[in-house]
Amino acid sequence: MEKLQQLQGVAAPLPRANIDTDIITPAKRLLDANRETMHQHTFEPLRFLADGSENPEFILNKPGYRDAVILITGRNFGCGSSRETAVWGLRGLGIRCVIAESFGDIFFNNCFQNSVLPIRLPGETIAELLTEAGDDQGNMQFQVDVAARTLTTPSGRSITFDLTPDRQTALLEGLDEVGQTMKEDAATAAFQLEDRVARPWIYNLGSVD
Amino acid sequence: MSQPTTLFHKLWQSHVVRSLGEDLDLLHVDRHLIHDLSGARALTDLQERGLAVRNPELCIATPDHSISSQPGRTLASSPFGERLGGGLQKMAEAAGIPFFGLDHRNQGIVHVVGPETGFTLPGSLLVCGDSHTSTHGALGALAWGIGSSEVVHVLATQTVRQRRPRTMRITVDGELGEGVEAKDVILHIIGHLGVAAGTGHAVEYAGSTIAALGIEARMTICNLSIEFGARMGMIAPDETTFAYLQDRPLVPRNMPGDPTWDRALAYWRGLRSDDDAVFDREVSIDAADIAPQVTWGTSPGQTLAVTGSIPRPDSFVEAEERNNTEVALEYMGLSGGQPIAGTKVDRVFIGSCTNSRLSDLRRAAAVAQGRTVASHVTAWVVPGSVPVKEAAENEGLDQIFLAAGFEWREPGCAQCVATNGETVAPGERCVSTSNRNFVGRQGPKARTHLAGPAMAAAAAIAGEITDVRQLAAVGEES
Ligand code: SF4
Numbered sequence: 253m254e255k256l257q258q259l260q261g262v263a264a265p266l267p268r269a270n271i272d273t274d275i276i277t278p279a280k281r282l283l284d285a286n287r288e289t290m291h292q293h294t295f296e297p298l299r300f301l302a303d304g305s306e307n308p309e310f311i312l313n314k315p316g317y318r319d320a321v322i323l324i325t326g327r328n329f330g331c332g333s334s335r336e337t338a339v340w341g342l343r344g345l346g347i348r349c350v351i352a353e354s355f356g357d358i359f360f361n362n363c364f365q366n367s368v369l370p371i372r373l374p375g376e377t378i379a380e381l382l383t384e385a386g387d388d389q390g391n392m393q394f395q396v397d398v399a400a401r402t403l404t405t406p407s408g409r410s411i412t413f414d415l416t417p418d419r420q421t422a423l424l425e426g427l428d429e430v431g432q433t434m435k436e437d438a439a440t441a442a443f444q445l446e447d448r449v450a451r452p453w454i455y456n457l458g459s460v461d
Numbered sequence: 462m463s464q465p466t467t468l469f470h471k472l473w474q475s476h477v478v479r480s481l482g483e484d485l486d487l488l489h490v491d492r493h494l495i496h497d498l499s500g501a502r503a504l505t506d507l508q509e510r511g512l513a514v515r516n517p518e519l520c521i522a523t524p525d526h527s528i529s530s531q532p533g534r535t536l537a538s539s540p541f542g543e544r545l546g547g548g549l550q551k552m553a554e555a556a557g558i559p560f561f562g563l564d565h566r567n568q569g570i571v572h573v574v575g576p577e578t579g580f581t582l583p584g585s586l587l588v589c590g591d592s593h594t595s596t597h598g599a600l601g602a603l604a605w606g607i608g609s610s611e612v613v614h615v616l617a618t619q620t621v622r623q624r625r626p627r628t629m630r631i632t633v634d635g636e637l638g639e640g641v642e643a644k645d646v647i648l649h650i651i652g653h654l655g656v657a658a659g660t661g662h663a664v665e666y667a668g669s670t671i672a673a674l675g676i677e678a679r680m681t682i683c684n685l686s687i688e689f690g691a692r693m694g695m696i697a698p699d700e701t702t703f704a705y706l707q708d709r710p711l712v713p714r715n716m717p718g719d720p721t722w723d724r725a726l727a728y729w730r731g732l733r734s735d736d737d738a739v740f741d742r743e744v745s746i747d748a749a750d751i752a753p754q755v756t757w758g759t760s761p762g763q764t765l766a767v768t769g770s771i772p773r774p775d776s777f778v779e780a781e782e783r784n785n786t787e788v789a790l791e792y793m794g795l796s797g798g799q800p801i802a803g804t805k806v807d808r809v810f811i812g813s814c815t816n817s818r819l820s821d822l823r824r825a826a827a828v829a830q831g832r833t834v835a836s837h838v839t840a841w842v843v844p845g846s847v848p849v850k851e852a853a854e855n856e857g858l859d860q861i862f863l864a865a866g867f868e869w870r871e872p873g874c875a876q877c878v879a880t881n882g883e884t885v886a887p888g889e890r891c892v893s894t895s896n897r898n899f900v901g902r903q904g905p906k907a908r909t910h911l912a913g914p915a916m917a918a919a920a921a922i923a924g925e926i927t928d929v930r931q932l933a934a935v936g937e938e939s
Contacts, residue, residue, distance in 0.1 A: 269781060269785065270656060270657075270760055270785070272760075272897075272899050274897070274899040274900065274901060274902050275899070275900060275901070278901050278905070279878045279879060279880045279901075279902070280879070280880065280884075280904075280905075282498060282880060283498075283527065283540070283541040283544075283545065283880060297900055297901050297905075326781070327657060328656060328657040328660070328690065331656065331657070331690060332592065332687075332897065332899060333591075333592050333897075334590060334591055334592040334606040334607065334608055335608075335609075336608040336609040336610060337609075339608075354657055354660055355660075356660070356690065357626075357660060357661060357690065357692045358592060358606055358607070358608055358692075361607075361608060361611070362608035362609075362610065362611075365608060365610035365611065366610070416482070416483075416485070416624075417482065418481065418482050418485060429610070429614055429622060430510070430512070430613060430614050430617050430618065433487065433614060433617075433618045433620060433622065434512075434617065434618060436478070436479060436487060436618075436620070437618065439478050439479045439487070440478050440487075440489065440515075440618060440619060440620055443478045443489050444489070444619075447489065451475075451584070451725075451728065452713070452721055452724070453582065453712070453713040453721050453722075453724070453725040454491045454519075454582070454585060455518075455519075456713050456721065457518065457580070457711045457713075458579065458709075458710050458711045458712055458713065458714055459710060459711070460559075460561075460566075460567050460578060460710045460711065
């Protein structure tokens with residue numbers, strides 16, 4: 253996984269609640285797009301008009317916000333389907349940090365698998381951040397420091413966010429979970445050895461043939 | 462004496478391989494379901510990393526999302542069937558994972574196949590790269606949906622890293638009214654609590670109403686847990702559960718001299734929350750308050766009793782709610798203040814991992830029997846699996862549907878998510894027994910109303926959203 257230590261850039265305000273992963277990556281795009289091309293369809297129902305042209309009203313299409321690295325949005329962002337393509341698409345658009353009052357659980361987890369930092373902050377703070385991000389046509393610079401767990405706004409305000417130590421380390425060092433867990437295989441083998449005696453029905457499946 | 466604990470904690474504790482920090486554990490995965498939408502990709506990723514599937518015998522793979530539901534279908538009948546369904550077959554067989562392909566007698570939607578084959582067991586930890594994996598909690602399993610990176614992790618290690626969620630118990634007591642079914646119970650709960658109320662929680666459903674439900678109805682309840690954000694939903698296994706499982710092909714056999722089944726039963730009977738167990742949140746619902754539901758908006762929480770009226774945006778105090786309602790009404794082509802009943806529909810879809818099991822089809826067929834689908838409506842019945850389809854045909858349900866003018870189709874996800882190309886056309890209105898009425902879920906600009914199978918069948922007959930309890934008796938002039 254790629255490291256994420258510091259981030260600096262524009263934050264796009266998208267003040268809308270319950271943006272589900274069907275909006276972030278519509279189902280019909282799951283089939284023919286891959287990690288590299290998914291961003292072409294990200295936010296499709298919001299980002300494009302019926303004729304396929306860009307919707308000038310959508311924040312990421314506006315001058316100043318096209319290169320945003322942070323998204324500030326409404327509560328329950330990323331709810332719904334487990335599709336990890338939602339995070340791939342955001343990353344492909346250059347978004348490395350999403351700030352919201354709350355997130356869908358699976359989306360929140362998927363972010364950390366793809367070096368994207370989701371930050372939960374109280375509703376009042378989000379409202380203030382949305383205002384700051386909306387000022388001055390998006391020329392305002394936000395900063396994220398993963399090691400210090402701080403978000404610094406253009407006006408110089410510093411906000412501390414929650415991040416568990418294991419996730420912080422994984423982001424800072426770009427650790428891969430599969431590789432990490434493979435090292436624990438002796439523990440898994442020991443668990444199974446005991447468990448085969450305690451719960452044999454888990455391992456001795458019947459047959460459908 | 463030990464602390465009283467919840468069902469959730471018992472299930473969690475029995476799967477800890479190693480603690481990885483505060484509230485973060487490495488858990489053993491007993492059961493892994495794999496489908497065509499992400500399966501081939503995950504298995505290919507694994508191969509490219511030079512890794513093997515650690516326990517292929519604890520997995521099942523079946524195509525459901527990408528395949529056509531057309532009678533006489535092959536993999537080639539849908540745009541991506543060959544690539545995704547065929548790809549899954551190739552990769553699963555190479556890895557030694559049991560594969561139920563289109564010609565297999567157990568093919569179907571993963572969340573129908575797991576329980577009905579006996580793959581899903583009480584007390585098992587089950588994951589799948591699909592958010593509706595919460596369905597399996599209906600049998601007392603610890604089950605949740607994971608992302609595609611985690612699928613690769615499970616394939617390689619047979620474990621999952623998971624943070625311990627908070628606990629919530631939703632107790633539903635009392636008798637359900639006439640015409641009220643499990644789908645109405647869970648839509649009512651979501652409408653009542655809001656779509657994010659379950660976030661970060663493992664939810665246990667309890668109470669006399671839940672205990673009286675059959676296993677398939679319990680699956681409908683647990684299936685929609687994710688629609689109010691819950692990470693998982695579960696119901697303590699009981700005699701109904703054990704009777705359901707008894708003769709399923711994948712459960713341990715009770716051979717003479719092999720007491721595995723009896724041992725399992727004894728273990729499963731201990732899987733319940735202790736009387737004094739404490740939950741982080743408790744909610745009580747009175748069954749008498751629940752009416753047949755139908756959704757009016759673009760989120761499962763935007764639901765109302767079929768006898769009710771669509772809310773007006775100005776009835777909400779909060780600006781955000783007002784705005785959400787306006788946007789949803791515009792998308793749905795509805796006006797606030799109108800009764801929901803009488804809304805004309807173009808399509809009806811009876812199917813999906815929420816409501817495509819035999820008991821669901823029986824309830825829909827009871828409504829369809831002797832009646833005719835309105836001439837302007839296209840109505841589909843898509844059984845959840847091959848065994849469901851065969852059982853329904855043995856009872857003659859297919860004949861009832863066909864005589865009424867419904868299409869009787871082949872098992873799969875079909876119009877629930879329309880990744881197989883079976884979309885609802887832009888602007889069309891569909892009453893669907895599935896679980897998501899999101900913008901564009903059934904196709905670009907498709908308008909979805911969620912309801913239970915009886916209500917969906919009633920909408921097909923009436924040609925409009927209608928209270929199934931008010932449907933004119935067979936033979937009566939309408
Ligand atoms: S039926 Fe629908 S919700 Fe269920 S697994 Fe298939 S696509 Fe997902």
